[in-house]
Amino acid sequence: xxxxxxxxxxxxxxxxxxxxxxxxxxxxxxxxAVDAGEAHLPxxxxxxxxxxxxxxxxxxxxxxxxxxxxxxxxxxxxxxSIFNFLVGEPASRIGARRPTTAQSTAxxxxxxxxxxxxxxxxxxxxxxxxxxQADSDALDGLVLLDLPDFDSRVSAHRAEADRVLERADVxxxxxxxxxxxxxxxxxxxxxxxxxYDTVTLVVLNQxxxxxxxxxxxxxxxxxRLMRRDGLGEVTVIPTSAVTGVGLWELARELARxxxxxxxxxxxxxxDVRSRAEELRAYVGDAEPEVxxxxxxxxxxxxxxxxxxxxxxxxxxxxxxxxxVQATGWPFTRWTTRLRAAPLRRLGLDRPGSDGRPALTGxxxxxxTGRSSLPPATPAARAAVEVATRRLGESAAAGxxxxxxxxxxxxxxxxxxxxxxxxxxxxxxxxxxxxxxxWWVLFSVLQWLLAAVAVAGLAWLLVLMVLGWxxxxxxxxxxxxxxxxxxxxxxxxxxxxxxxAIARWIARRAARHRAAATxxxxxxxxxxxxxxxxxxxxxHVLQTHRTTREELAExxx
Numbered sequence: 001x002x003x004x005x006x007x008x009x010x011x012x013x014x015x016x017x018x019x020x021x022x023x024x025x026x027x028x029x030x031x032x033a034v035d036a037g038e039a040h041l042p043x044x045x046x047x048x049x050x051x052x053x054x055x056x057x058x059x060x061x062x063x064x065x066x067x068x069x070x071x072x073x074x075x076x077x078x079x080x081s082i083f084n085f086l087v088g089e090p091a092s093r094i095g096a097r098r099p100t101t102a103q104s105t106a107x108x109x110x111x112x113x114x115x116x117x118x119x120x121x122x123x124x125x126x127x128x129x130x131x132x133q134a135d136s137d138a139l140d141g142l143v144l145l146d147l148p149d150f151d152s153r154v155s156a157h158r159a160e161a162d163r164v165l166e167r168a169d170v171x172x173x174x175x176x177x178x179x180x181x182x183x184x185x186x187x188x189x190x191x192x193x194x195x196y197d198t199v200t201l202v203v204l205n206q207x208x209x210x211x212x213x214x215x216x217x218x219x220x221x222x223x224r225l226m227r228r229d230g231l232g233e234v235t236v237i238p239t240s241a242v243t244g245v246g247l248w249e250l251a252r253e254l255a256r257x258x259x260x261x262x263x264x265x266x267x268x269x270x271d272v273r274s275r276a277e278e279l280r281a282y283v284g285d286a287e288p289e290v291x292x293x294x295x296x297x298x299x300x301x302x303x304x305x306x307x308x309x310x311x312x313x314x315x316x317x318x319x320x321x322x323x324v325q326a327t328g329w330p331f332t333r334w335t336t337r338l339r340a341a342p343l344r345r346l347g348l349d350r351p352g353s354d355g356r357p358a359l360t361g362x363x364x365x366x367x368t369g370r371s372s373l374p375p376a377t378p379a380a381r382a383a384v385e386v387a388t389r390r391l392g393e394s395a396a397a398g399x400x401x402x403x404x405x406x407x408x409x410x411x412x413x414x415x416x417x418x419x420x421x422x423x424x425x426x427x428x429x430x431x432x433x434x435x436x437x438w439w440v441l442f443s444v445l446q447w448l449l450a451a452v453a454v455a456g457l458a459w460l461l462v463l464m465v466l467g468w469x470x471x472x473x474x475x476x477x478x479x480x481x482x483x484x485x486x487x488x489x490x491x492x493x494x495x496x497x498x499x500a501i502a503r504w505i506a507r508r509a510a511r512h513r514a515a516a517t518x519x520x521x522x523x524x525x526x527x528x529x530x531x532x533x534x535x536x537x538x539h540v541l542q543t544h545r546t547t548r549e550e551l552a553e554x555x556x
Contacts, residue, residue, distance in 0.1 A: 018265040020060055026272045027056040030554035033279065037547030040402040041282050049275050055167070056268050058120060065261040066117045068143045069254055070164055072189070073174035074182060075149040078205040081241035082174060083107065083146040086139075086251060087129055102157055104147050104164050109258075110140035117143060121167055138255040151184045165189075169263040170199045170254070176206040177214075180222045186229050194230030195277075196270040199263050201237065201253050202226055208240040276554035283548045284399045287541045290391075294529035298391060299522060301383035302529055305376040306422035307346075308521045314342035315431060316514035323506035326435070327442035329499045330450045343431070376419075388412045388533060395537050403544050410536035421532055425524040432516050436509065442502050446495055453491025459484035 031053045038046050071079040084090050087107045105125040108114045118126055123145065147164055148157035165171065171193060175185060193200070204222055207215045219236045226234045237253065239246035257263050294302075303309070324336050376384075392411035396404035463475060463484065476483045 017260060017262040018269040020265055023056065023265045023269050023272070024060065026269065026276075026554045026556065027053050029550045030272050030276055030279075033276070033547045033550035033554060036543050036550065037283065040400070040406065040544075040547075041279055045275075045279055045282075049279065052271055052275050056272070059167075059264055059268060062116045062120050064112050064114075064117065065141055066112060066114055066143050067141055067170060067258045067261070067263040068117060068121065068145065068168050069170035069172055069257070069263075070145045070147055070168035071172045071174055072147050072150055072161060072165060073205075074151045074176075074179045074185060077149075077174045077176045077179065078241050079172075079174040080146055082203065082205060082239065082247065082250070083144065085241055085244070085247050086144060086254075087127065089130075102148055102154070102160075104145050104160060107142075107144045107146075109142045109144075112141060114143055121145070121164060123164070139251070139258055141261065142254060142258045144254075150189060151182070165193075169267045170201065170257055171196060172201045172203060172250075172254075174203045174205055175222070177204070177210055177218050180204060180218060181225060186225060190226065190231065191229040195274040196267060197231045197234060199257065199267045199270065200231060200234065201250070201257075202231075202234055203246075203250060204236050204238045206240060206242075207238040207245060208242045273555050276551045280548075280551050280555065282400055282402070283544060283551065284403065285548075286398065287545050287548075288395050288397050288399075290395045290534065290538055290541060292530070292534065292538065294526055294534050295387070295391070298384075298387040298529055298533065299526050301380070301387040302418075302422060303522060303525045305380040305384050305418075306426055306521075306525055307374065307376070308426070308518060308525065310374070311346065311426060311431075311521060312514045312518045314346055315517040316510040317342040319510040319513050320503075320506050322435075323439060323502060323510070324499075326439040327446060327499065327502035327506070329495045330446055384418075385412075391533065391537065395541060399544065403540065406540045407537055410540050411533055413532050413536070418528075418532060421528045422525065425528045426521060429520050429524045432513050432520070438505065442498060445498055449491045449495040449498065451491075452487050453495065456484045456487025456489070456491060460488060 030049055034041065034046050034049045071083055073079040083105070103125055104121075104123045105127065106114075106118055106121070106123045107127045107129055108118075109129045114126070121143075129139075145164060145168065147161045148154075150158055150161040150165075152158050152161075173185065173190060175182070179185070202222065204215075204219055207218075210218065215238050219238055222236045223234060226236070237246050237250050239250055241247070321336055321339070321342070325333055328336070388411045389408075392408040395411065396407040399407065460482075478486050
């Protein structure tokens with residue numbers, strides 16, 4: 001058994017796995033979160049999330065189980081020497097002039113086709129490790145990349161290193177005793193990629209320059225720095241390309257990762273999780289509960305702004321006026337026609353085919369779109385503003401500023417839009433304006449009494465004329481009163497009494513009709529409030545919920 005096989009036989013470290021199905025599901029959840037909440041997420045972060053989703057599709061589309069490990073380090077860290085040791089021959093050039101590595105170099109273990117993944121990586125320099133080497137079987141499936149120095153003075157070298165690191169499956173950070181605390185390594189790379197601890201190896205090279213105690217001290221300090229960067233309980237592998245110390249340990253760790261055949265999924269899952277956690281800062285922990293129905297306070301404020309109390313009073317007055325016209329004393333009821341009907345003054349009295357004032361949907365469409373209701377008073381507008389602000393504040397509680405502003409905007413639609421919607425709600429509400437049965441009865445009685453009074457008056461006039469020409473005609477009597485006088489006085493008195501009774505009934509019935517009108521209009525105003533205010537607020541909250549839940553799914 002080869003030395004590497006022996007080391008693998010005794011390895012007790014288990015690497016967790018991520019299925020490709022779970023990876024795709026989480027990346028899809030990330031995309032759904034961005035689609036839902038893009039308006040409230042930074043444009044750059046949303047674009048990066050979409051690019052990550054594309055990368056997941058591209059990487060999972062590359063056939064095979066190749067694992068891409070990248071040796072990344074600063075100038076002079078000796079990563080090319082480690083690369084050549086693992087390859088077994090000088091596949092990567094080492095020179096005195098630094099930086100030496102200008103392009104990424106790939107070493108490939110195993111017979112599985114590597115061209116698709118290397119083409120996706122855009123790495124041109126490729127070396128196939130000879131199949132007859134003693135330890136090649138344990139690393140079968142590995143694609144090892146030697147990257148340019150990430151602290152190179154040549155910007156193209158750094159750009160190449162960054163580009164390949166963006167697509168690598170496993171990170172092998174190679175440093176040395178002189179630069180292991182370098183800010184470029186920790187601030188620009190390790191800390192930014194700290195969530196990838198399951199696919200990260202740390203190598204302290206060139207330990208042959210140190211005493212054993214110095215090696216322990218440097219390793220402990222480097223582990224502390226890595227934990228500070230967020231890598232957790234990372235193990236630092238001390239190596240020397242000169243003496244070979246630690247290189248078999250490094251090979252064992254690479255072989256362990258390769259044999260899981262899951263490093264690519266782990267890297268991409270960490271990408272998705274990291275991106276989701278970054279976006280998670282732009283959503284809240286929960287959404288306030290908002291009822292699907294508008295609150296009584298909001299409906300009342302909108303009703304006053306829409307003129308519901310005015311319409312209610314107009315319906316009451318209109319009913320009483322029409323009741324007088326139908327049931328009042330016939331000789332005086334005509335005076336009520338000299339005044340305009342209250343509903344007609346408000347533009348709410350449109351006779352239908354049955355003669356009753358009513359509005360249909362077609363009527364509303366052919367109207368100019370406005371009633372004659374006066375505009376809302378400042379007090380009514382202030383009440384609406386207070387009610388909508390309270391709704392917005394309660395619905396935005398605990399949400400990030402962008403979401404809170406969206407909720408407030410949804411709770412306060414443009415004045416013109418609300419005014420038109422409320423006016424149309426009033427216009428389209430059929431008002432209860434039918435003629436009750438008792439009007440007909442009282443009208444018939446009034447005309448009968450009026451006819452009796454007129455008959456009595458005519459009789460008296462005839463008697464007066466006959467008396468003037470000295471023609472004596474007997475007059476029937478009812479007791480001591482002449483019947484014509486009884487007819488006249490009785491008709492007038494009973495007619496006026498009946499008119500008074502009709503007015504009393506009309507006042508009570510008018511209040512009931514006004515209350516029914518208020519209920520109908522309140523129902524219409526509630527529908528407007530639900531559609532124009534509550535529904536948009538709930539839509540924003542539902543969008544926030546979708547974004548939050550999808551980000552949580554992506555970060556699992």
